Amino acid sequence: MKKKKQLFETIIHGVFLILGLITVGSVLLITIYLIISGIPAIREIGIIDFLFGTQWKSTDAEPSFGILPFILTSVYGTAGAVVIGVPVGFLTAVYLAKIAPPKIKTLVTGAVGLLAGIPSVVYGLVGMLVLVPGVRVLFNLPDGANLFSAIIVLAIMILPSIINVSVTALESVPKEYEDASLALGATPVETYFKVSVPAAKSGIAAAVVLGVGRAIGEAMAVIMVSGNVANMPSLFQSVRFLTTAVASEMSYSAGLQQQALFSIALVLFLFIMLINATLNFFLKRSKED
């Protein structure tokens, strides 16, 4: 009887262990699939030609598969979104964490939550019909679907990540630090920016890195506002990102072209892994602080 019960408990333990390992299995599955399906095209094209080639002509009679335009577009687009999104998000976070009265704080936090919940295709749609024509008229261009429009959309989309993580970091700054600064004669605003913000710097850095990850991985909103032509990036030209390169050709691709798309996904995945490692570094440090 006792043995039977023990066996039963062992089985249950095993079942839970398997459920726990599904996450590990999923990550392994994704990594292995991307490597296996991404390597062949890189080998055939040659890693230098693939990563540093400036021509992407996947459907020509003599196709060329250079993804430098996509890599640079993703890097510039993300950098642009960070340059615009981080100051706005950071200052909003300081306001929410330190100054806002409780009622306004609840309201604004709710609004930020909503911003995070809006589907990316809705951002794309509003961008297509408001931002793209607006950019066209404002800068007097033939077409407003370009890198600039994509940067604006990305900057808005990364706001919630930046705000939420920064607020958490700023709120966990020990009150004694601020009290000491106030007692020494600093005004509240000086205290927030010269004491609280430096104390929360690891958490704020984590917020920025999280925003970078969101921006580089976004596909659907960007595909709708960036024009989607494989040009080398320039602020007012139609461009294609790593994500949108995969999304726009996958449905009709075959052979080497499809394999090259998997290779692009592999490159994107490597970027994401690098960003994740950076994020973990800052999160760990912010916990230690």
Next chain:
Amino acid sequence: MEKQTISGKRKFYIGTLRFLMYLSAAITCGLVLFIVIYVLIKGIPNISWELLSTQPSYIDKSIGILPDILNTLYIIIAALLIVIPVGAGAAVYLTEYAKNKKIVAIIEYTAETLSGIPSIIFGLVGMLFFCEFMNMKTSLIAGALTLVIMNLPTIMRTTQESLKTVPQSYREGAFGLGAGKWRTIRTVVLPGCIDGIITGCILSIGRILGESAALLFTAGSAHVLNGFFQALGDPGSTLTVALYFYAKERGEFGVAFAIAAILMILTLLINLLAAFVGAVFKKRRKI
């Protein structure tokens, strides 16, 4: 006593920062307000009973989004049915069973990694693994399984958080009364983590509702009216994918905005529900 004054330079610094903070907060709120109101104003007039209750017909040249609504519902149900037991089970393993710190660290690290992977990569691997390798073809179930992997970390995290609030003494009490490990978990631990699972469900529903890139190549883009089990094996587009196609490929902006308005209202409701549920659970825990 002489009144203390601060120098002009300091005043300027404080004033500028204060102004910039108010400006940033105003920009953030203004953006939210603008997007919500714009989408609702453009979308609601285009929502009609006919749009909601029919399927697209090439003969009448009419567009209906009933199949897309149903597909969204089906995919949410299918994904949740799988992700809840797996995610909650993984959380139970981590907090109740795991003794090996290394395994815990690996599982938690992979969960974090999973939540940082962009949805387009989930879509691609989902297509390779579920649609091609497992031979499911482009179908709702392939899309749902892709979403299961995406939402695992969410359910795991919320369940784990609520498991931590179950007092250790409850478990000890159950053991003391002679209950085995499983019986303790089933009768004492699991009932205590229901709020975590519910919170996780709400968050997942929100995420599935807004997902498009992961579904484009796994669930496809058909607009056919089907029952639940028939639909799972067939391709079908959710509301977001339908929005993308109507806006980008067909230039049907009226329909696109109608769908956007529906999505916006649902997002609002889900956010309110999440806030409400969170407040209720917090209150209950305090008692």
